[in-house]
Amino acid sequence: MNRENASHRKVVVVGTGLVGMSYAYALGIKGLVREIGLVNRTLDKAQGEALDLNHCQPFVNPVSVNAGGFEMCRDAQIVVIAAGVNQEQGQTRLDLIEKNAAIIKETVPRILEYNPEPILLVVSNPVDILTHVAIKVSGLPPGRVIGSGTVLDTMRFRSLLSEVYEVDARNVHGYVVGEHGDSEVLVWSRVNIAGIPLLEYCAACGKSIAARKKSIEDDVRNAAYHVIQKKQATYYAIGLAMVRITEGVLMNQHSVLTVGTLMRGEYGLSNVCLSLPCVVGSNGIERVLASPFADDEEHALLDSASVLREGLSSIGY
Structure with a gap:
């Protein structure tokens, strides 16, 4: 995407937990996008986060933050998958495989229903395995599914x-x-x-x-x-x-x-x-x-x- 198309830049974050919202907050401050969409299993949580981020507007470059369902993914250049069970003390990232793989299998088709050619950025853990699952479930070219990796x-x-x-x-x-x-x-x-x-x-x-x-x-x-x-x-x-x-x-x-x-x-x-x-x-x-x-x-x-x-x-x- 060229710099002159900045007015059309949109990113959607699926999962408004600590990681997803730390990303959304930093993204808003950075000024890279004009719209951030928030999707969460509990809509009230996403709406509350959107309100909070929109209250930052006087301090940052203009960015519209909206909350909703997977329809938010329409027209987004990047959809970030930050949904999943968090790593707890004593756990390795690999301990989270089964539950979070199930979330990827449920989430990716919902994204593609509204946006058939996004770039998916996977951050949920274990990120390497979930990136693999997202590639297989989506059918997207592998280069369009990015794991946050190392x-x-x-x-x-x-x-x-x-x-x-x-x-x-x-x-x-x-x-x-x-x-x-x-x-x-x-x-x-x-x-x-x-x-x-x-x-x-x-x-x-x-x-x-x-x-x-x-x-x-x-x-x-x-x-x-x-x-x-x-x-x-x-x-x-x-x-x-x-x-x-x-x-x-x-x-x-x-x-x-x-x-x-x-x-x-x-x-x-x-x-x-x-x-x-x-x-x-x-x-x-x-x-x-x-x-x-x-x-x-x-x-x-x-x-x-x-x-x-x-x-x-x-x-x-």
């Missing part, structure tokens, strides 16, 4: 590295790939700071990464567990991660983001959704950037795919 994990990785080396996180480049979950893979072999490979940067500044690797990996993988333990849910950071994906689509930025997508031969993988660096533009996921990782990283990616395949098998895929 975009947030990647940003956590970069943020921690920026703290170690005292540089702006926007100048730190590195990726987390695979499952958005316990088997995710931090791709150390690709990390660079301002274009300088990490090991060269370490040598130049006198700060070795070797002693810090384990703690950084633990912090990235366990970040959600720590937040859930202290405040029951994560929502602000994932809301902003979703806005970043939305921006890539609506502004046709061709952004490289580690979103979840269906594997079609990359690293010998197929028929499973996981995250890799992907080019994201107005048509959704335009291409996957699959080039060699270090051997141990590729092995870990294959192991991550196996974990996800087990999850898919448990619900008949």
Whole structure:
């Protein structure tokens, strides 16, 4: 979508829980859209959220926020699926499979009834498996179904590295790939700071990464567990991660983001959704950037795919 078509930008959020509303709130502040639609199983909840967001109007760029049923999805460029059972303390994301897969199977046909060609952005957990289910249920081209994937994990990785080396996180480049979950893979072999490979940067500044690797990996993988333990849910950071994906689509930025997508031969993988660096533009996921990782990283990616395949098998895929 071109910038001049901003007046026609519309996003619908299905599921007005903490994640869905953190996203809607951040999206309104960002000024990327002119209309936000809210759909929720309990209409009063969606209507209340719409009223609250509309009261923000004097402080932000003009955006109309409306609540209703699935008819809200008509003419939306992006429909975000944030409906589902939340991860609780002691649970992994994979523990949520059966209930949330059933919600996807119910929700996606209702969306397509009013909008046959949306871009679906799936954020409900376990996001990789639910992205796979959404692709199969919708029949849409795989590139038009985007999982929020490891975009947030990647940003956590970069943020921690920026703290170690005292540089702006926007100048730190590195990726987390695979499952958005316990088997995710931090791709150390690709990390660079301002274009300088990490090991060269370490040598130049006198700060070795070797002693810090384990703690950084633990912090990235366990970040959600720590937040859930202290405040029951994560929502602000994932809301902003979703806005970043939305921006890539609506502004046709061709952004490289580690979103979840269906594997079609990359690293010998197929028929499973996981995250890799992907080019994201107005048509959704335009291409996957699959080039060699270090051997141990590729092995870990294959192991991550196996974990996800087990999850898919448990619900008949």
